Amino acid sequence: MAAIELLAVENSLSRSKQAQYQVLQFWLVVENRGYDKQVEVYWAGRDGVWQTLSAAYQARRGDGREYWLARVSISNRSGLALPGAVNFALRLRYDGGEIWDNNGGWNYHAPARSGVALAAGLAVQNLAIKQRLEAGQHYLQIKVATRPAQAADKVVIHWSDDNWRTSRQTACRRNRRAKQHTAQIWTARLPVEQAFALEYCLCYRSKLGEVWDNNHGKNYRLSREPLRVLILNLHCYQEDRQDVKLSQIAKAIDEQAVDVVCFQEVAEHWNHGHGDWASNSANIINRRLRRPMHIHTDWSHLGFDKYREGVAILSRYPFRQARSRYVSDSQDPYSIHARKVVMAQLDIPYMGVVNVYSAHLSWWEDGFQHQFERLCAWADSQLGGEVKTTLLCGDFNVAAGSAGYRLVVDGRRYEDQYLAANQIGLFEKIFRVNDAHWQHLLADDYRIDYIFMNKSGDLRVTSARVLFTDWDYGRVSDHCGYLMSFEPK
Known part of the structure; x- marks a missing residue:
């Protein structure tokens, strides 16, 4: 396995009365090579100027690696042009060296307004990975991306808020307003008002059968502060x-x-x-x-x-x-x-x-x-x-x-x-x-x-x-x- 890998990328556009906003998000998985490591996305838009975007740690993956997320929202309010399509590469820096993932020398590419796209070989990806429930948080929003070629007709969350003494199932709703060909987006909202922790896994179903995502055998887990x-x-x-x-x-x-x-x-x-x-x-x-x-x-x-x-x-x-x-x-x-x-x-x-x-x-x-x-x-x-x-x-x-x-x-x-x-x-x-x-x-x-x-x-x-x-x-x-x-x- 590579020391740093791309899971998914988002390049989307939104509007308000005052401005347009372009959102870039990069979901990554990284080897744990020390506490002081730095995870970055090196990217350039239509102007060809390369910029460095720092990623933030999200949670531990079931196989011992780590989920990281880099995000930036860019406005044209100042009169500057939005970056449009972007090219990017990934970099992991740690004590002793650095490792790049530049897609075999070709860099990665995210077309303008392409929405969410999954990395090659991925059929499903959890886009709402975190490790903490905030104080006073009443609901947990789940967001899942599936590859259109899989033709998923249902995504179900299996979850528990009492260490699996009991469990529940919640069906996700497909976001059909997000018109894109790169991924299908599914969402659900789980109640967590009284819960200290919530643990869950994902199952999506299609004519080809069922595919499970249980975070590499450990399930996804969020909790309040201990x-x-x-x-x-x-x-x-x-x-x-x-x-x-x-x-x-x-x-x-x-x-x-x-x-x-x-x-x-x-x-x-x-x-x-x-x-x-x-x-x-x-x-x-x-x-x-x-x-x-x-x-x-x-x-x-x-x-x-x-x-x-x-x-x-x-x-x-x-x-x-x-x-x-x-x-x-x-x-x-x-x-x-x-x-x-x-x-x-x-x-x-x-x-x-x-x-x-x-x-x-x-x-x-x-x-x-x-x-x-x-x-x-x-x-x-x-x-x-x-x-x-x-x-x-x-x-x-x-x-x-x-x-x-x-x-x-x-x-x-x-x-x-x-x-x-x-x-x-x-x-x-x-x-x-x-x-x-x-x-x-x-x-x-x-x-x-x-x-x-x-x-x-x-x-x-x-x-x-x-x-x-x-x-x-x-x-x-x-x-x-x-x-x-x-x-x-």
């Missing part, structure tokens, strides 16, 4: 260049489009036990975000002899309720063994109601078992009704594979979501099979920060990565951060 959750221990004002690092944390939250943040070792000046909101580290980070979040924080004990130390939850979604509770035997603010957890209930669009807990528990020898059991009991008491999913987030002070981790595993109620995203085979042994030797496989895993989700929850983790390392936003604490994405099961 729920992104970040956990980070802030190290209680013990960092050099602390103010710079607080800004760096805010930058990462903005750039990674984080929805929910769970902080531990949140500090503010002791101030004779009264605290000082202006110095609260979670509050400072929140104020430095482009769009500050809703915030809920509480403190547990005196930290480093001069701070109120606690935990916090930041959320882009309003709190339906926000609470805090000691889970430790001690509630003495002068004891480091006094541990309080904060909880927020959130209504996540297209996902439902989720209870999030930000916790910083003691080491195993200092009371982890009783604290975790109290936390679970509290979380269990808040389940039911609308609430299906619980996320226990934070610094649990038990290493993967330790006695404390075994307590979580043996309880078989909560599962390690970082492991679920990155070590599927190992996750299955620990949380599904409960293999007797799984501890040995975690010997080099030094994590003590986790997101545990209840096994019966309605969400599933789709990705998990480490942040705030020497290679990713820099060190901001004596802990790394963990960013995980979730979507409905």
Whole structure:
């Protein structure tokens, strides 16, 4: 297969009262040769002047390649002539070289007003390839091109908005107003108002039989943005260049489009036990975000002899309720063994109601078992009704594979979501099979920060990565951060 290929091209003309518009669109498929690659269409109209048009990534193809689209609309409002027929070639530039597709040296040609034309050898092509459903989007418009020689008499979309637990079929309508000989255009509109994701494939029927397009075996899929959750221990004002690092944390939250943040070792000046909101580290980070979040924080004990130390939850979604509770035997603010957890209930669009807990528990020898059991009991008491999913987030002070981790595993109620995203085979042994030797496989895993989700929850983790390392936003604490994405099961 070529590194860059043409799928379809459109050269069409439209009019308004003020001007005429020529639309050029180029549908391409490209090999994934690095994140920083550039995909371009090099084209010239009737004036013979060559121009470069950048393409934009659309979605991943089922065979691992990528769909890209280049589009430009040109107006004659300024008095300039429209380009008319165009000649063009395709170019893929990446670190290490560039690859051209110029149709074997002859370039491609799209006559003026020719509409949509399919590349040689293609019988059908989806022209509405995207990967995201927008917030508030109620309908998805599907557009399909078929080769006239195939004489398709029906195009049907087979689709599901619940991971194929149920499925539906919608017949497309042929656009007979688009008078062209290069392709037949079929359209349909699917309702997606309540859906988090929609998956579909195409089937067109003619006297010659049926032809299916299921995106090379993976189907086409669009989804809303996932729920992104970040956990980070802030190290209680013990960092050099602390103010710079607080800004760096805010930058990462903005750039990674984080929805929910769970902080531990949140500090503010002791101030004779009264605290000082202006110095609260979670509050400072929140104020430095482009769009500050809703915030809920509480403190547990005196930290480093001069701070109120606690935990916090930041959320882009309003709190339906926000609470805090000691889970430790001690509630003495002068004891480091006094541990309080904060909880927020959130209504996540297209996902439902989720209870999030930000916790910083003691080491195993200092009371982890009783604290975790109290936390679970509290979380269990808040389940039911609308609430299906619980996320226990934070610094649990038990290493993967330790006695404390075994307590979580043996309880078989909560599962390690970082492991679920990155070590599927190992996750299955620990949380599904409960293999007797799984501890040995975690010997080099030094994590003590986790997101545990209840096994019966309605969400599933789709990705998990480490942040705030020497290679990713820099060190901001004596802990790394963990960013995980979730979507409905």
